[in-house]
Amino acid sequence: MENVFTLCQGVSLRSTQDVHSAFSVKGSDISGVLSAQLILKCAAEYIRLVNEPVFFFLELPVEDSQEYEIYYLDNCTKEVASAVLKRYGELLANDGLSRFGFGSNKTDEELYFEDYQCFSAYVREPEAFAQALEKLGAKRQDSFTSLWDVMSDDNIGCMSAVELDGETVFDIPQALSGAGMYKHDP
Numbered sequence: 189m190e191n192v193f194t195l196c197q198g199v200s201l202r203s204t205q206d207v208h209s210a211f212s213v214k215g216s217d218i219s220g221v222l223s224a225q226l227i228l229k230c231a232a233e234y235i236r237l238v239n240e241p242v243f244f245f246l247e248l249p250v251e252d253s254q255e256y257e258i259y260y261l262d263n264c265t266k267e268v269a270s271a272v273l274k275r276y277g278e279l280l281a282n283d284g285l286s287r288f289g290f291g292s293n294k295t296d297e298e299l300y301f302e303d304y305q306c307f308s309a310y311v312r313e314p315e316a317f318a319q320a321l322e323k324l325g326a327k328r329q330d331s332f333t334s335l336w337d338v339m340s341d342d343n344i345g346c347m348s349a350v351e352l353d354g355e356t357v358f359d360i361p362q363a364l365s366g367a368g369m370y371k372h373d374p
Contacts, residue, residue: 194224198284198350199304201335202343209325210332211307213318219308221334226324227281227301228273231290233320234299234309235269239292242269244369246280246360247287256287258372259361263293268367276360284347286357304335304345 193204211220222230235242241263247256261272269290273280280288280301291298299309311317322328339345349356361369 196224197282198348200346206333210327228277239294241293261369279352283350283357285349
């Protein structure tokens with residue numbers, strides 16, 4: 189069982205005391221917080237369980253704004269979604285500023301990795317996903333302590349961009365444009 193909560197490269201906080209990988213289930217909704225090394229494993233399990241076709245989405249912050257630009261890659265096979273995760277997963281999981289996830293184009297199921305290593309999911313078979321999370325080492329609880337919960341004036345959180353091998357998350361939409369990734373225009 190995972191006892192130490194590891195922060196992603198793009199997330200900093202003086203103390204993560206009382207935070208561990210955990211989640212709660214309320215009907216078809218699952219929410220939780222994951223240690224850095226579990227984020228990609230969680231995404232891989234979700235892709236394995238979700239109905240095809242699968243979509244990938246990426247939310248990138250707009251400079252000098254509280255808003256995000258949203259990019260989608262729709263109608264993927266599980267193999268394509270897994271390839272996206274394999275190719276860009278380390279960058280996505282470690283970047284503190286972006287948000288991302290996967291879902292089903294066939295159903296309304298979706299997994300969303302949010303700020304400060306929190307995640308939420310809507311799944312048609314919550315028990316299957318909950319069991320997968322437990323096998324990864326996340327604890328199922330009625331409530332859990334997130335990084336947001338331990339922030340204070342003495343324990344300030346900070347999120348930052350990450351560069352790996354000369355790439356940032358801001359390079360992903362262009363890199364996947366040939367595969368059909370597009371910007372959502374509301």
